[in-house]
Amino acid sequence: ALSMAVYRNKHRLVYDSSMDPSTTDQAVVTAFRTHSLKGMYAVFQPQIDIKTGQLIGAEALVRWQHPTLGALTPDEFVPLVEKLGYISQITKLMLNEAIRVSALLRKQNRPLVTSVNVSVHDLADPNFFETIKSAVEHFKGEFCDLKLELTETSFSSEIGHISDTLVRLNELGIKVSIDDFGTGYSSLAYLSAFPIQELKIDRAFVTGMVEHEKNCNIIRATLVLADHLKLKTVAEGVEDEKTLTLLDELGCSVAQGYFISKPLPEAEFLKFIDNYLA
Ligand code: C2E
Ligand code: MG
Ligand code: MG
Ligand code: MG
Numbered sequence: 001a002l003s004m005a006v007y008r009n010k011h012r013l014v015y016d017s018s019m020d021p022s023t024t025d026q027a028v029v030t031a032f033r034t035h036s037l038k039g040m041y042a043v044f045q046p047q048i049d050i051k052t053g054q055l056i057g058a059e060a061l062v063r064w065q066h067p068t069l070g071a072l073t074p075d076e077f078v079p080l081v082e083k084l085g086y087i088s089q090i091t092k093l094m095l096n097e098a099i100r101v102s103a104l105l106r107k108q109n110r111p112l113v114t115s116v117n118v119s120v121h122d123l124a125d126p127n128f129f130e131t132i133k134s135a136v137e138h139f140k141g142e143f144c145d146l147k148l149e150l151t152e153t154s155f156s157s158e159i160g161h162i163s164d165t166l167v168r169l170n171e172l173g174i175k176v177s178i179d180d181f182g183t184g185y186s187s188l189a190y191l192s193a194f195p196i197q198e199l200k201i202d203r204a205f206v207t208g209m210v211e212h213e214k215n216c217n218i219i220r221a222t223l224v225l226a227d228h229l230k231l232k233t234v235a236e237g238v239e240d241e242k243t244l245t246l247l248d249e250l251g252c253s254v255a256q257g258y259f260i261s262k263p264l265p266e267a268e269f270l271k272f273i274d275n276y277l278a
Pocket of ligand 3: 179180200202203236
Protein backbone atom coordinates (compact mmCIF):
# COMPACT_ATOMS: atom_id res chain seq x y z
CA ALA A 1 0.00 0.00 0.00
CA LEU A 2 1.22 3.50 -0.80
CA SER A 3 1.00 6.07 1.91
CA MET A 4 1.27 8.87 -0.65
CA ALA A 5 2.62 11.49 1.70
CA VAL A 6 4.31 12.97 -1.34
CA TYR A 7 2.31 13.71 -4.42
CA ARG A 8 2.46 15.87 -7.49
CA ASN A 9 0.44 19.01 -7.88
CA LYS A 10 0.82 20.29 -11.47
CA HIS A 11 4.60 20.55 -11.73
CA ARG A 12 5.41 20.75 -8.08
CA LEU A 13 6.00 18.00 -5.57
CA VAL A 14 3.88 18.43 -2.47
CA TYR A 15 4.62 16.94 0.87
CA ASP A 16 1.61 16.20 3.03
CA SER A 17 3.04 16.49 6.54
CA SER A 18 -0.09 15.01 8.08
CA MET A 19 0.98 11.69 6.61
CA ASP A 20 4.03 9.67 7.42
CA PRO A 21 5.77 8.52 4.26
CA SER A 22 7.04 4.95 4.24
CA THR A 23 10.75 4.27 3.81
CA THR A 24 9.99 2.88 0.37
CA ASP A 25 8.12 6.02 -0.71
CA GLN A 26 10.97 8.25 0.44
CA ALA A 27 13.58 6.13 -1.33
CA VAL A 28 11.54 6.12 -4.55
CA VAL A 29 11.08 9.89 -4.49
CA THR A 30 14.79 10.49 -3.87
CA ALA A 31 15.93 8.10 -6.58
CA PHE A 32 13.76 9.65 -9.28
CA ARG A 33 14.40 13.21 -8.20
CA THR A 34 18.13 12.66 -8.59
CA HIS A 35 17.80 10.45 -11.67
CA SER A 36 19.72 7.71 -9.88
CA LEU A 37 17.97 4.56 -10.94
CA LYS A 38 20.78 2.34 -9.72
CA GLY A 39 19.78 -1.31 -9.61
CA MET A 40 16.89 -0.93 -12.06
CA TYR A 41 16.89 -3.32 -14.99
CA ALA A 42 14.70 -5.19 -17.47
CA VAL A 43 13.64 -8.83 -17.42
CA PHE A 44 12.09 -10.53 -20.43
CA GLN A 45 9.12 -12.90 -20.48
CA PRO A 46 8.79 -15.02 -23.65
CA GLN A 47 5.59 -15.18 -25.71
CA ILE A 48 4.73 -18.12 -27.97
CA ASP A 49 2.36 -18.68 -30.86
CA ILE A 50 -0.08 -21.21 -29.38
CA LYS A 51 -0.77 -23.05 -32.66
CA THR A 52 2.82 -23.49 -33.82
CA GLY A 53 4.72 -23.24 -30.53
CA GLN A 54 6.98 -20.71 -32.20
CA LEU A 55 8.71 -18.15 -30.01
CA ILE A 56 7.53 -14.79 -31.31
CA GLY A 57 8.17 -12.15 -28.72
CA ALA A 58 8.90 -11.09 -25.17
CA GLU A 59 7.54 -8.54 -22.73
CA ALA A 60 10.11 -6.35 -21.01
CA LEU A 61 9.25 -5.92 -17.32
CA VAL A 62 11.04 -3.61 -14.91
CA ARG A 63 12.87 -4.89 -11.82
CA TRP A 64 14.56 -2.90 -9.08
CA GLN A 65 17.25 -4.27 -6.84
CA HIS A 66 17.34 -1.21 -4.63
CA PRO A 67 20.74 -0.42 -3.01
CA THR A 68 19.30 -0.29 0.51
CA LEU A 69 15.73 -1.65 0.34
CA GLY A 70 16.47 -4.80 -1.62
CA ALA A 71 14.22 -6.20 -4.35
CA LEU A 72 11.16 -4.06 -5.09
CA THR A 73 8.34 -5.28 -7.31
CA PRO A 74 6.80 -2.97 -9.97
CA ASP A 75 3.56 -2.91 -7.99
CA GLU A 76 5.49 -1.32 -5.11
CA PHE A 77 6.96 1.56 -7.10
CA VAL A 78 5.36 2.00 -10.55
CA PRO A 79 2.04 3.47 -9.29
CA LEU A 80 3.92 5.93 -7.06
CA VAL A 81 6.34 6.90 -9.84
CA GLU A 82 3.37 7.53 -12.14
CA LYS A 83 1.67 9.67 -9.54
CA LEU A 84 4.85 11.70 -9.03
CA GLY A 85 5.13 12.30 -12.76
CA TYR A 86 8.46 10.50 -13.18
CA ILE A 87 7.32 7.45 -15.18
CA SER A 88 9.12 8.65 -18.33
CA GLN A 89 12.47 7.79 -16.66
CA ILE A 90 11.44 4.14 -16.38
CA THR A 91 9.91 4.11 -19.85
CA LYS A 92 13.13 5.45 -21.39
CA LEU A 93 15.23 2.83 -19.63
CA MET A 94 12.87 0.03 -20.70
CA LEU A 95 12.61 1.26 -24.30
CA ASN A 96 16.40 1.31 -24.55
CA GLU A 97 16.73 -2.18 -23.08
CA ALA A 98 13.98 -3.70 -25.24
CA ILE A 99 15.26 -2.08 -28.43
CA ARG A 100 18.88 -3.02 -27.65
CA VAL A 101 17.97 -6.68 -27.06
CA SER A 102 15.77 -7.01 -30.15
CA ALA A 103 18.48 -5.37 -32.29
CA LEU A 104 20.98 -7.86 -30.88
CA LEU A 105 18.66 -10.78 -31.68
CA ARG A 106 18.00 -9.52 -35.18
CA LYS A 107 21.76 -9.41 -35.77
CA GLN A 108 21.79 -13.12 -34.79
CA ASN A 109 19.03 -13.77 -37.34
CA ARG A 110 16.52 -14.40 -34.55
CA PRO A 111 14.09 -11.50 -34.91
CA LEU A 112 11.73 -11.15 -31.96
CA VAL A 113 9.24 -8.45 -31.04
CA THR A 114 9.87 -6.92 -27.63
CA SER A 115 7.00 -5.18 -25.81
CA VAL A 116 7.35 -2.22 -23.48
CA ASN A 117 4.69 -1.09 -21.01
CA VAL A 118 3.69 2.53 -21.52
CA SER A 119 1.10 4.67 -19.81
CA VAL A 120 -0.97 7.68 -20.84
CA HIS A 121 1.55 9.87 -19.01
CA ASP A 122 4.19 8.72 -21.50
CA LEU A 123 2.00 9.15 -24.53
CA ALA A 124 0.89 12.62 -23.53
CA ASP A 125 4.57 13.71 -23.54
CA PRO A 126 5.25 15.69 -26.74
CA ASN A 127 8.79 14.21 -26.89
CA PHE A 128 7.61 10.58 -26.80
CA PHE A 129 7.71 10.03 -30.56
CA GLU A 130 11.25 11.39 -30.87
CA THR A 131 12.45 9.42 -27.83
CA ILE A 132 11.42 6.16 -29.49
CA LYS A 133 12.71 7.13 -32.91
CA SER A 134 16.16 8.08 -31.63
CA ALA A 135 16.41 4.95 -29.45
CA VAL A 136 15.69 2.69 -32.45
CA GLU A 137 18.21 4.63 -34.54
CA HIS A 138 20.82 4.56 -31.75
CA PHE A 139 20.72 0.76 -31.45
CA LYS A 140 20.26 0.29 -35.21
CA GLY A 141 17.06 -1.61 -34.48
CA GLU A 142 13.92 -2.13 -36.54
CA PHE A 143 10.69 -0.34 -35.72
CA CYS A 144 8.74 -3.53 -36.47
CA ASP A 145 10.57 -5.27 -33.59
CA LEU A 146 8.94 -2.97 -31.05
CA LYS A 147 5.49 -3.16 -29.47
CA LEU A 148 3.91 -0.83 -26.94
CA GLU A 149 1.59 -2.23 -24.28
CA LEU A 150 -0.79 0.46 -23.23
CA THR A 151 -1.56 0.07 -19.53
CA GLU A 152 -4.13 2.33 -17.98
CA THR A 153 -4.15 3.31 -14.37
CA SER A 154 -5.99 6.54 -14.84
CA PHE A 155 -8.27 8.11 -17.37
CA SER A 156 -6.71 10.56 -19.77
CA SER A 157 -8.43 13.52 -21.32
CA GLU A 158 -5.80 13.73 -24.05
CA ILE A 159 -7.17 10.89 -26.15
CA GLY A 160 -6.94 12.91 -29.37
CA HIS A 161 -3.27 13.76 -28.93
CA ILE A 162 -2.40 10.22 -27.80
CA SER A 163 -4.19 8.74 -30.79
CA ASP A 164 -2.21 11.02 -33.17
CA THR A 165 1.08 9.89 -31.61
CA LEU A 166 0.07 6.23 -31.93
CA VAL A 167 -0.85 6.72 -35.60
CA ARG A 168 2.62 8.17 -36.29
CA LEU A 169 4.28 5.26 -34.45
CA ASN A 170 2.09 2.78 -36.36
CA GLU A 171 3.28 4.33 -39.61
CA LEU A 172 6.87 3.48 -38.63
CA GLY A 173 5.84 -0.16 -38.06
CA ILE A 174 5.53 -0.11 -34.27
CA LYS A 175 2.62 -2.20 -32.98
CA VAL A 176 0.30 -1.26 -30.13
CA SER A 177 -1.44 -3.55 -27.68
CA ILE A 178 -4.10 -2.83 -25.07
CA ASP A 179 -2.82 -4.38 -21.85
CA ASP A 180 -4.97 -5.82 -19.04
CA PHE A 181 -7.98 -5.62 -21.30
CA GLY A 182 -11.25 -5.63 -19.43
CA THR A 183 -9.86 -4.36 -16.14
CA GLY A 184 -9.39 -0.86 -14.74
CA TYR A 185 -9.45 1.79 -17.43
CA SER A 186 -8.44 -0.48 -20.32
CA SER A 187 -11.93 -0.41 -21.68
CA LEU A 188 -13.88 -0.77 -24.90
CA ALA A 189 -13.58 2.98 -25.43
CA TYR A 190 -9.88 2.54 -26.22
CA LEU A 191 -10.67 0.11 -29.02
CA SER A 192 -12.49 2.80 -30.95
CA ALA A 193 -10.23 5.71 -29.97
CA PHE A 194 -6.80 4.18 -30.61
CA PRO A 195 -5.17 2.51 -33.61
CA ILE A 196 -4.24 -0.83 -32.03
CA GLN A 197 -3.27 -4.27 -33.34
CA GLU A 198 -3.59 -6.45 -30.27
CA LEU A 199 -5.63 -7.21 -27.16
CA LYS A 200 -3.90 -8.58 -24.13
CA ILE A 201 -6.27 -10.52 -21.90
CA ASP A 202 -5.64 -9.85 -18.23
CA ARG A 203 -4.28 -12.56 -15.99
CA ALA A 204 -7.32 -12.17 -13.73
CA PHE A 205 -9.46 -13.87 -16.40
CA VAL A 206 -6.86 -16.40 -17.58
CA THR A 207 -5.94 -17.82 -14.18
CA GLY A 208 -8.73 -20.16 -13.23
CA MET A 209 -10.41 -20.14 -16.65
CA VAL A 210 -10.31 -23.94 -16.66
CA GLU A 211 -12.21 -24.15 -13.35
CA HIS A 212 -14.44 -21.12 -13.68
CA GLU A 213 -16.90 -21.08 -16.54
CA LYS A 214 -17.54 -17.36 -16.12
CA ASN A 215 -13.88 -16.46 -16.74
CA CYS A 216 -13.83 -18.82 -19.66
CA ASN A 217 -16.91 -17.18 -21.18
CA ILE A 218 -15.45 -13.70 -20.73
CA ILE A 219 -12.37 -14.84 -22.65
CA ARG A 220 -14.54 -16.48 -25.29
CA ALA A 221 -16.43 -13.21 -25.80
CA THR A 222 -13.20 -11.18 -25.86
CA LEU A 223 -11.81 -13.43 -28.59
CA VAL A 224 -14.97 -12.96 -30.69
CA LEU A 225 -14.66 -9.21 -30.23
CA ALA A 226 -10.98 -9.28 -31.23
CA ASP A 227 -11.78 -11.40 -34.25
CA HIS A 228 -14.38 -8.90 -35.48
CA LEU A 229 -11.90 -6.06 -35.03
CA LYS A 230 -9.11 -8.11 -36.66
CA LEU A 231 -6.92 -7.86 -33.58
CA LYS A 232 -4.35 -10.37 -32.39
CA THR A 233 -4.92 -11.81 -28.92
CA VAL A 234 -2.41 -12.54 -26.18
CA ALA A 235 -3.29 -14.32 -22.95
CA GLU A 236 -1.08 -13.46 -19.97
CA GLY A 237 -0.68 -15.55 -16.83
CA VAL A 238 -0.79 -18.99 -18.47
CA GLU A 239 0.36 -21.24 -15.65
CA ASP A 240 -0.43 -24.77 -16.85
CA GLU A 241 -0.93 -26.96 -19.89
CA LYS A 242 -4.70 -27.28 -19.43
CA THR A 243 -5.07 -23.51 -19.73
CA LEU A 244 -2.87 -23.41 -22.82
CA THR A 245 -4.93 -26.17 -24.48
CA LEU A 246 -8.21 -24.45 -23.65
CA LEU A 247 -6.92 -21.12 -25.03
CA ASP A 248 -5.95 -22.93 -28.23
CA GLU A 249 -9.43 -24.45 -28.53
CA LEU A 250 -11.01 -21.04 -28.03
CA GLY A 251 -8.79 -19.51 -30.73
CA CYS A 252 -6.40 -17.30 -28.76
CA SER A 253 -3.22 -16.75 -30.78
CA VAL A 254 -0.41 -15.99 -28.32
CA ALA A 255 0.41 -17.12 -24.76
CA GLN A 256 2.65 -15.72 -22.03
CA GLY A 257 3.04 -17.07 -18.52
CA TYR A 258 4.93 -19.16 -16.01
CA PHE A 259 4.04 -22.38 -17.90
CA ILE A 260 6.22 -21.14 -20.76
CA SER A 261 8.71 -19.17 -18.67
CA LYS A 262 9.01 -16.71 -15.83
CA PRO A 263 10.39 -13.26 -16.74
CA LEU A 264 14.17 -13.73 -17.17
CA PRO A 265 17.20 -11.44 -16.87
CA GLU A 266 18.88 -10.83 -20.24
CA ALA A 267 21.58 -13.52 -20.02
CA GLU A 268 19.07 -16.19 -18.98
CA PHE A 269 16.61 -15.01 -21.60
CA LEU A 270 19.24 -15.42 -24.33
CA LYS A 271 20.00 -18.92 -22.99
CA PHE A 272 16.27 -19.72 -23.00
CA ILE A 273 16.15 -18.76 -26.69
CA ASP A 274 19.19 -20.95 -27.45
CA ASN A 275 17.51 -23.94 -25.80
CA TYR A 276 14.10 -23.23 -27.27
CA LEU A 277 15.45 -23.07 -30.80
CA ALA A 278 17.76 -26.07 -30.36
P1 C2E B 1 1.55 -6.48 -16.77
O1 C2E B 1 2.08 -5.58 -17.82
O2 C2E B 1 0.15 -6.97 -16.94
O3 C2E B 1 2.59 -7.66 -16.67
C1 C2E B 1 2.25 -8.98 -16.38
C2 C2E B 1 2.58 -9.32 -14.95
O4 C2E B 1 2.18 -10.65 -14.69
C3 C2E B 1 4.08 -9.29 -14.64
O5 C2E B 1 4.22 -8.90 -13.28
C4 C2E B 1 4.48 -10.75 -14.80
O6 C2E B 1 5.67 -11.07 -14.12
C5 C2E B 1 3.26 -11.42 -14.23
N1 C2E B 1 3.10 -12.80 -14.75
C6 C2E B 1 3.41 -13.26 -15.98
N2 C2E B 1 3.07 -14.54 -16.13
C7 C2E B 1 2.51 -14.93 -14.96
C8 C2E B 1 1.93 -16.18 -14.49
O7 C2E B 1 1.87 -17.18 -15.19
N3 C2E B 1 1.42 -16.19 -13.23
C9 C2E B 1 1.47 -15.09 -12.42
N4 C2E B 1 0.96 -15.20 -11.21
N5 C2E B 1 1.99 -13.91 -12.83
C10 C2E B 1 2.50 -13.82 -14.08
P2 C2E B 1 5.25 -7.82 -12.81
O8 C2E B 1 6.54 -7.99 -13.57
O9 C2E B 1 5.29 -7.87 -11.32
O10 C2E B 1 4.59 -6.47 -13.28
C11 C2E B 1 3.38 -6.03 -12.74
C12 C2E B 1 2.84 -4.85 -13.47
O11 C2E B 1 3.68 -3.70 -13.29
C13 C2E B 1 2.77 -5.05 -14.98
O12 C2E B 1 1.62 -5.77 -15.32
C14 C2E B 1 2.74 -3.62 -15.47
O13 C2E B 1 1.46 -3.09 -15.39
C15 C2E B 1 3.64 -2.93 -14.46
N6 C2E B 1 4.98 -2.82 -15.06
C16 C2E B 1 5.98 -3.73 -15.11
N7 C2E B 1 7.05 -3.25 -15.76
C17 C2E B 1 6.72 -1.99 -16.17
C18 C2E B 1 7.40 -0.95 -16.90
O14 C2E B 1 8.52 -1.09 -17.37
N8 C2E B 1 6.70 0.23 -17.11
C19 C2E B 1 5.44 0.41 -16.63
N9 C2E B 1 4.82 1.60 -16.89
N10 C2E B 1 4.78 -0.54 -15.95
C20 C2E B 1 5.40 -1.72 -15.72
MG1 MG C 1 2.21 -5.55 -19.87
MG1 MG D 1 -0.99 -7.26 -18.67
MG1 MG E 1 -1.70 -7.38 -15.71
